[in-house]
Amino acid sequence: MNAPATTPALRAKDYKSDIKPIWCPGCGHFAVLAAATKALAHLGLPKEQVALISGIGCSSRLPAYIDSYGFHGVHGRALAVAAGLKTARPDLTVLIAGGDGDGFSIGGNHFLHACRRNMDMTYIVMDNEVYGMTKGQASPTTAPEWTHSKMTPHGTGMRRFQPAAMALAAGATWIARGFSGDPSELTRLLVEAIQHPGFSLLHVLSPCQTFRPEQKQWKEQVHPFADSNTGDPVAAAQRIHADDGMALGLIYANHLPVWQPRNQATSSIAALEEEFRV
Amino acid sequence: MSNLLSQDIESLAEFLAHALELEVESAERYRELADNMRVHNNLEVSELFHKLAHYGDTHAAEVEQRAVGFELPYISPWDFKWSCPEAPESPCMEDAHYMMTKCQALELALHNEIRGRDFYAQVANRSSDPAVREAAAEMAAEEDTHVNMLRAWVAREACVAVSRPPDLDPPHMPE
Ligand SMILES: Cc1ncc(C[n+]2csc(CCOP(=O)(O)OP(=O)(O)O)c2C)c(N)n1
Ligand code: SF4
Numbered sequence A: 001m002n003a004p005a006t007t008p009a010l011r012a013k014d015y016k017s018d019i020k021p022i023w024c025p026g027c028g029h030f031a032v033l034a035a036a037t038k039a040l041a042h043l044g045l046p047k048e049q050v051a052l053i054s055g056i057g058c059s060s061r062l063p064a065y066i067d068s069y070g071f072h073g074v075h076g077r078a079l080a081v082a083a084g085l086k087t088a089r090p091d092l093t094v095l096i097a098g099g100d101g102d103g104f105s106i107g108g109n110h111f112l113h114a115c116r117r118n119m120d121m122t123y124i125v126m127d128n129e130v131y132g133m134t135k136g137q138a139s140p141t142t143a144p145e146w147t148h149s150k151m152t153p154h155g156t157g158m159r160r161f162q163p164a165a166m167a168l169a170a171g172a173t174w175i176a177r178g179f180s181g182d183p184s185e186l187t188r189l190l191v192e193a194i195q196h197p198g199f200s201l202l203h204v205l206s207p208c209q210t211f212r213p214e215q216k217q218w219k220e221q222v223h224p225f226a227d228s229n230t231g232d233p234v235a236a237a238q239r240i241h242a243d244d245g246m247a248l249g250l251i252y253a254n255h256l257p258v259w260q261p262r263n264q265a266t267s268s269i270a271a272l273e274e275e276f277r278v
Numbered sequence B: 001m002s003n004l005l006s007q008d009i010e011s012l013a014e015f016l017a018h019a020l021e022l023e024v025e026s027a028e029r030y031r032e033l034a035d036n037m038r039v040h041n042n043l044e045v046s047e048l049f050h051k052l053a054h055y056g057d058t059h060a061a062e063v064e065q066r067a068v069g070f071e072l073p074y075i076s077p078w079d080f081k082w083s084c085p086e087a088p089e090s091p092c093m094e095d096a097h098y099m100m101t102k103c104q105a106l107e108l109a110l111h112n113e114i115r116g117r118d119f120y121a122q123v124a125n126r127s128s129d130p131a132v133r134e135a136a137a138e139m140a141a142e143e144d145t146h147v148n149m150l151r152a153w154v155a156r157e158a159c160v161a162v163s164r165p166p167d168l169d170p171p172h173m174p175e
Helices: A029-043 A059-065 A078-088 A100-106 A108-117 A163-170 A183-195 A213-221 A233-242 A269-276 B012-039 B043-066 B102-126 B130-156
Strands: A050-054 A069-072 A093-099 A121-127 A174-179 A199-205 A247-253
Touching (some): A029 A121, A078 A093, A093 A100, A100 A108, A108 A121, A108 A199, A121 A183, A163 A174, A163 A199, A163 A247, A183 A199, B012 B043, B012 B102
Parallel strands (some): A050 A069, A050 A093, A121 A199, A174 A199
């Protein structure tokens, strides 16, 4: 991986905003915030060159805590907002942050098309297998037999959504899984994701201390992927399907054409208005 | 004592870069915890964490002072030579809870100071550079005074109960 050309002028803490996180103490999202600020400092990105876009959820509060451009959008629509921004400002480094609920439930369709479009942006999903912000309902990544919410007293009974498999099938060109319990490795993955030209999915296992206290055990359950052949989509698919959901590291990386609209207007606003005149 | 070093540290500049990161990270994390405890109205523990952050700031300033005249190498966040996922003296966020008691916070801090001390002691034992060994031994000795200070603090508080008080407004609410 490319090392920065010079010693970074800004330290990680310089990328933190003055707003204090209101996450529960012990929430995994803190480590994602730390990794994001460290990655930005490592890459030496000027604050005004970075935009963080999110939807709604505890995880989606991340942009407020980072001193760069940010947009706390509508639930499930972060990727759509980010695509619009990247279209208008291709020069910006666009990061999107959110949860499994925001990204894979209400935002599921945007997720598929963002992968397919392969715009140059980085999507960080903090997966705690629950809707944290709305007090602990099952999400698409919740295990079918999880009965702890009164909304699903007998469990959801549904197979889990597989973020990495969906991303691969839909066309994402960089896919990895990280863990908030290993912030250094998470930072390394995030730097790689940002440097990758195209759509990167960084799927982060990020425990919800409050509604899924049993996720404390994840520390003992995570393990690295067994093989490291990451350029071949067939091998990546096999790796994902053979995995227990707790394997960490790079899953797939490939260089395919990045989609970036040319931003050349073919019509003036006045001409468009003329067309709609009644 | 678990092994906290993934590789040996071979120059004084590299050692000082590690020491600076260790202290800065520890102070930052305590400050974050202090702010977070204030948000959750656990003011006693917030104050304690602020104090610990202040100690971290002081130690970081001391290391910075010591590093004057050295060109410290830039080390990528994942390339520090500690074998744990984070700097050895940083409190682990997942060990925090909004209802944690002062005694639990002190135990957390003691655990981290011991790891900080052990890290320096291991550098002092393993480096091939005598200047690194000497500086690391000095810092291990200083960390040892912090360990003793925290032990005395734990004793003063007469910390016996380690369980959290009952949560009268638990987060699992009926929907
Ligand atoms: C249109 C709309 N529907 C539902 C909600 C309620 N809502 C807010 S956050 C959220 C889910 C949050 O879960 P997740 O994205 O996994 O983030 P977490 O809080 O767990 O970090 C829901 C359903 C909303 N804000 N807007
Ligand atoms: S409810 Fe869960 S996800 Fe939300 S801040 Fe608390 S621990 Fe984090």
